[in-house]
Amino acid sequence: MTHRLTDLAASLPASVPFVGPEAQERARGAPFTARLGANESPFGPSPRAVAAMEAAARDVWKYGDPEYFDLRHDLAAHHGVRPEEVVCGEGIDGLLGYLVRLLVGPGDAVVTSAGAYPTFGYHVTGYGGTIHTVPYRDDHEDPEALAAKAREMGAKLVYLANPDNPMGTWLPVDAIARMLDALPEGCLLCLDEAYADLAPPEAVPPLDTSDGRLIRMRTFSKAHGLAGLRVGYALGHADLIGAFDRVRNHFGLGRVAQAGARAALADTAWHSHVLAQVAQSRDAIAAIGRANGLTPIPSATNFVTLDCGRDGAFARRVLERLIERGIFVRMPGVAPLDRCVRISCGTPADMEALAAALPLALVDAATPA
Template sequence: MEKNVQLTPAYDSILSIQAYQTGKPIEELSREFGIHDVVKLASNENPMGCSPSVTLAITEHLSQLARYPDGSGYYLKQAIADFTDVNVDQITLGNGSNDILDMIARSFVSNKDAIVYSQYAFIVYSMVAKMQGARGIEVPAKRFGHDLDAMRDAVLNNDNVKVVFIANPNNPTGTLLTTDELREFLQAIPEHVLVVIDEAYIEYSPESNNRGLLDEFEQLILVRTFSKAYGLAGLRVGYALCNAEVAAIINRIRQPFNVSRVAQAAAQAALSDQAFIQRVQQTNQEQMQWLAKQFDALGLGFIPSYANFLMVEVGDAKTVNQKLMEQGVIVRPLAGYGLENWLRITVGLPEDNIRLIDTLHSVLV
């Protein structure tokens, strides 16, 4: 006898979540169009890969795959502590920075609370609010970036705000807030409201170092990742820096062994090779400038970026994106952000960028 089991999610808001849309994988495009010479510029991955020291570290741990990783992440946390000049008890490790964002929300936000974030900011912020059944307060953007004055007012005018998410540099627009702007914002925010600065792309703008703000504001959390400049997107390693008492709460709900043995070793090796990161920064900057000139020549508007991507206005982005894919070039349409005329394009290596511009030119004419 069949039974109709009525299952409902914990919160109605979960039903309004659209599953996160990742960049189309190279393998999928190859299957779909039979193209084997694919250029992927959709997911802001590092086209230079990772440091050679990372592959060596991974190799050394392959014989230990039957063993659980160090659940405390002792050596990686020590390396991060030394690099960032914080205490080990101020660090939380995550399975990528998304894991950290989720843990923060689960630790401090209930279905009676609210989360503040900006329009055109990382879409995961609104997702974690809905996952918690919390109210998401989206503040209109200012010149495609964060309007900190309006975000401050949103916090002060709503007694139940528990967390503010700020992406800096911002994804997908590439805008950047200065440390002075962030300091002024933090000074105006009540101490019981956590301010999370998501610094996934901070290595591309090293001049914006907000580490010092941790010593000034106990409610501040900095979230970083090894997925972008360090080239470890496939291994998923992120971390948070914050007040030790805040970290202790987040670590209570952290899943055991959430960062694998191989990932820990790789991240530690990646962190030790800052010469590689400097080469990544330089190459990205040079290619960003070249792409900007090409977009100008094509008459395309774009937002100056402080990350490793550019947001470009192309008109009918859905059609342009489809035509680019048909020719083996993967970029990221932004209709999910309400930016129907825009594409986000990762800065690639010179040969990738030449292919992009040549293909884009043929698509637009």
């Protein structure tokens, strides 16, 4: 029989926003030497988080608390907000899906940057919304152009990552404030701050959850080293945060996930350790890039985007040659950003592997197959 999908569902492509490194390893028949493509944290999670997950694993026959009470209260205390202003979910990916579902229906206008996080667009398309984009400006997202496009299209929702992925650049606090004032009435800014806890203070606006014009997304996947646990959270006005209870998968964060995230949040010493490692690795990637004639773009994240100085086809070849040599990396998908490859921070061993592979990849890439 033909399944009676909704018209919207029938119109959607079967898509995977990202091909995982595991699929690439299966295809190449060998594991990667260095896993530097997904902005994970090879410095690992807090040992206290590991211990908490191990303890929770023995108790995992119990459902997790569907209210995420303790985790939300910990996060509220950490950020100096009320628990009603925090919602947790299955990674920022999951929370973006819920947010889009709450706000966006068929034909609704949504604005983001061309080349920004593909999973956001996946959700907007998935709920029938229409994505309108503006280009990056000088490798930065362009808040004035985003706000102007939002006004032009009567957008309900604007998405901005700050610090940005895939470029690693950041906007100062006052640029975000001006952007909020320039949005049309009733338009929500979704500020994806996955990298905020790696960024300089001037990139992170003060938390004002009384301001209903924005919602902020955070994650345990980056600095906290818990990508494979899938815990994200959003901070915002209690009215909007409360609306997530209308649509979320209430048991979506299990017992191990909640326990691991709480322990990671509490381990501030580990967090400082990771920040120092990330800073060292950013310097190392920049130095390796420069030594090979590439230009590192200043980064407020746990990755460095290297400008390969030519077109997208060349950068694509560099990426492919790196992957062939066991270095998992990714690259921006849209010109002119696609003249770059994006390298995640890693351990000294990862950096050695990168330093060894990059010159060879560049030589190969200079000669199209």
